[in-house]
Amino acid sequence: MPALNGLLWLISYWLIGEVVIHFSGLPISSGVVGMLLLCTTLAVIGRVPASLAAAAQPLIALLAMLIMPGVVGVFFILNELAGQWLAIVAALLLGTLLSVFTTLWLLTRLMGRSHAD
Template sequence: MTALGGFLWLVSFWLIGEVIVYLTAIPVSSGVLGMLLLSITLALRGGVPDTLAAAAQPLIALLAMLIMPGVVGVFFVAGELGGQWVAIIVSLMLGTLLSVLTTLWLMRHLMRGQNVK
């Protein structure tokens, strides 16, 4: 039952992102916007609730499978991306670097004051 509350957190922030994207017509995925808002909320709260952690843990284990449809989609449009490989590689490297830095910053911020070895 604990994970159900965590899924409520995830779905609620996804829906908030969906409403914001619908009302403002910004070109951002509602899932990305919802997770950004969730990250800000968790940073302001100073931690992750146990219910959210219980819901997120099984999803983290499935993360590689959740990424697979995007990888398969790139395979089918590879011909159209022929002249854009430099931009794609730079974007992937920059995106990976920013993701790692953001994760490190968030982890350091959320684990402040905890004695973790």
């Protein structure tokens, strides 16, 4: 049952992201908005609930499979991306660096709190 509770956490934040995108009209994925809100919530709480960890762990193992359809889809629109390689490379580099630094920051913050206890 803990995994079901954690899955409800994930689905709830995804739906909150859907609502935010619907009413704001931002050109961002609702999943990204939901995960940013979830990350903010976890940073405020200072820990990851066991139920959320139980639901997320199997999904992390399947992450490559979840990303694969989007990666394969890029091959079908290569002609449309032909003149935009500099912007794509810049976005990939910046996105990767921000993702790594954010992950490291969150990890050190959460690990620091758990070692202090």
